[in-house]
Amino acid sequence: MLSYKQLVIPLLFFFFCGILSSQTNTWIHFDSSNSGLPSNTIRLVSQDPDGVYWIGTWDSGLVKFDGKNWTVYNKENSPLPHNCVYSIAFNNGNILIGTMGGGLAIFDGNSSWKIYNEKNSNIPQDWIYSVAVDKKQRIWIGTFSDGIGILENDQWINYNKTNSILTDNKVTYILIDKYDNKILATQGELAFIIDDVWKSEKDFNIDSLDYVAYWISEMHDGKKIISYKYKGIVLFDGKNFTVLKGPNSNDGIEGFYSAVEDYKKKIWAGSFGQGIVVYENEKSEIWNKSNSPVKDDFIFNIFVDSRNNKWISTYFGGISIYNEDGVDIK
Structure with a gap:
């Protein structure tokens, strides 16, 4: 007969492994094959x-x-x-x-x-x-x-x-x-x-960028993030525009359809063809199909929910959800 210790130790092992697994589940993907998405x-x-x-x-x-x-x-x-x-x-x-x-x-x-x-x-x-x-x-x-x-x-x-x-x-x-x-x-x-x-x-003495803007969102400090078709991602403080530079000056990335700040003050910008650019402080990096689990490089929209999950809406690949602390949508 197994002893108390022999029973408890394996159970504790699987219990903590389950906790660790849930904590490291940083990506979830929904498409028409595994969900109710039509x-x-x-x-x-x-x-x-x-x-x-x-x-x-x-x-x-x-x-x-x-x-x-x-x-x-x-x-x-x-x-x-x-x-x-x-x-x-x-x-x-x-x-x-x-x-x-x-x-x-x-x-x-x-x-x-x-x-x-x-x-x-x-x-x-x-x-x-x-x-x-x-x-x-x-x-x-x-x-x-x-x-x-x-x-x-x-x-x-x-x-x-x-x-x-x-x-x-x-x-x-x-x-x-x-x-x-x-x-x-x-x-x-x-x-x-x-x-x-x-x-x-002109009423605000703003030096216009005069480019096509697709999306505007508000940061926690009140600044606005503007997604431009050709100019990239721009911060606006009410008077001045600041163009955010991505890796290698955005690597020629154009066509940003949306950008939003998460609860950790990272900015997530979705491009239509070259994936996601993530801005944090003075650094930025590109996430795409070749270096991340995101299913498509054509990003229509990025939404940050109440639990800091990033919902990435794509043109061909359904929805990818990312949270560095573990995705939680229940």
Whole structure:
């Protein structure tokens, strides 16, 4: 008969090995072969205030993931107006879904849907790049070629080159910061709305970069990270632009679709074709298919969730999730 020590020691060994294994599980990968994802082309991931993940796909609709269960909403099984989900935001328990071709959908997460499109409302356009919500509960959208729209009390107020200081009608991103200031990314200059007053870069004596900006995010210290098509990743403190240099001056990397700061003050920037650039203090490094577990070098979006997991949305390879302290999504 085995002694008490003979039984306990092996059990303790396997127990601690299990803990070590969970602590070192720094990467998780989801695609259509091992999860409820209906597609491997993922536009973005976002997390609602309840901790639920909402995933926008390029061609297969919206996906809800609670850490265990997957639910797919598409044109065939729901009122979702288009299967290309380009942007997601949250407001008063609702999911705001900007689509490329179907307008704006507002979904309560259960069974209630409201759709705004060019046929049933004064929305400026059905092709929506960006959705955001301000502190007055107004919904802001940036469109593919017709400026911005603001939804308030079920009415749209629209702005474009003809009635505002916008220099271009393609508004690729709208950031609303912690002070409720709005920064609009366009094909050229940035535009600002401060206390409902429009301001241009010239109003702030900003030396414009005059490049296409795809994404804007806010750092913990209030600075903005701007992802440019040609200029790379740029920090903006309200007056000055600082271009972040990657390895070998970014190695010619262009086409940054998104960049975000994590809880350890690292900046994660996704390029469309050459992987990820990670910036930390004065150093930077490139992560791609050849030197990391990331499944694709075409990065649509990087999202940092409430547990510092980095959700990497790719064009061909589904979602890769990284956390240096161990991925935890439950």
